[in-house]
Amino acid sequence: MKIILILISILFNAASAGSIKDETEALIREKLGDSVEFIKYQIPQKLKKEIEIETRQKFYGEFIYIYKITEKDKLKNIVIVDNVYGKSMPITFMVIFELDGKINYSGIIKYREQYGSGVKSDEWNEQFKNKDSKSGYEVGRDISAISGATISANSISRGIKKLAVLMEKIKADL
Numbered sequence: 001m002k003i004i005l006i007l008i009s010i011l012f013n014a015a016s017a018g019s020i021k022d023e024t025e026a027l028i029r030e031k032l033g034d035s036v037e038f039i040k041y042q043i044p045q046k047l048k049k050e051i052e053i054e055t056r057q058k059f060y061g062e063f064i065y066i067y068k069i070t071e072k073d074k075l076k077n078i079v080i081v082d083n084v085y086g087k088s089m090p091i092t093f094m095v096i097f098e099l100d101g102k103i104n105y106s107g108i109i110k111y112r113e114q115y116g117s118g119v120k121s122d123e124w125n126e127q128f129k130n131k132d133s134k135s136g137y138e139v140g141r142d143i144s145a146i147s148g149a150t151i152s153a154n155s156i157s158r159g160i161k162k163l164a165v166l167m168e169k170i171k172a173d174l
Contacts, residue, residue, distance in 0.1 A: 020092055021065075024081055024109050028067055031096060031105055032077055037068040043166070051165050057158040060090060064166070068174060069096075077104060078167060078174055084159035086113045087151045095163045101132045101171060106160055116149030119156050128160050133168035137161040 060083035067079035078097045083090040089112035096105040106128040108120040136142035137157045
């Protein structure tokens with residue numbers, strides 16, 4: 001059954017990939033401006049395993065999407081877009097990082113579950129602002145829990161931490 005759900009998810013993502021990319025880029029331009037460079041980043045296998053162990057969450061795939069934001073030809077922000085597993089469907093989210101690795105903004109791009117959509121709220125996502133790879137991300141202690149969104153809140157929180165750890169390890173290469 002899980003294999004069928006994953007296949008459906010892959011097909012769904014392939015069918016809607018253009019609109020998700022468009023939504024992501026529109027949100028980035030709204031928050032940061034127009035100078036955007038897109039990178040499909042292949043996560044090195046050794047680094048991937050290391051981060052998955054540290055954050056107790058697997059990456060959704062072998063790559064993530066990175067947007068480099070520049071202003072007057074100078075790198076300003078890094079945006080990372082990834083998916084995490086919800087209860088039955090993937091949740092697509094993005095995190096905008098300052099160059100020092102601190103989170104500037106986090107938000108949900110595509111929420112596909114029937115319940116738990118409270119993780120989409122700006123108020124809930126505001127809790128991640130100024131966190132970095134060393135910050136706490138535990139729901140119920142560092143991050144507010146959301147009634148009816150236990151799986152989504154935990155998954156998104158771990159996903160954001162996972163990207164913060166990744167950002168810390170790859171920012172010099174970007």
